[in-house]
Amino acid sequence: MTKIEVHGSVPLDLEGDLASLPGDSARMAPHWAAPxxxxxxxxxxxxxxxxxxxxxxxxxxxxxxxYGD
Known part of the structure; x- marks a missing residue:
């Protein structure tokens, strides 16, 4: 079984849909540094x-x- 840890007060939606992706991505973006x-x-x-x-x-x-035919 996987133990899920939540850091902060963001609600955890394990059954997320496509509408929740932009918000999820915005919350995760600060954690990743682009090379x-x-x-x-x-x-x-x-x-x-x-x-x-x-x-x-x-x-x-x-x-x-x-090309162009």
Whole structure:
């Protein structure tokens, strides 16, 4: 059995519905810290090699229309 601990005077709704989600999220948001965003480092084209595409996939892609068709 799970023991549920409530810290504060917020009513606990175990049978919550979609209407209660915004309030639940607003109460939980201060407890979570978002990690700092890091931009991915660019990869040199000379490091990209060894990509193989099965012939069936290549034929499928070749048969697809280009953008804007």
């Amino acid at each position: 700092a965003r890091t931009a991915p480092l660019p990869v040199s084209p000379s490091l990209i090699h060894g990509v193989s595409v099965p012939s069936a996939s290549a034929r499928l892609l070749d048969a697809m229309s280009d």
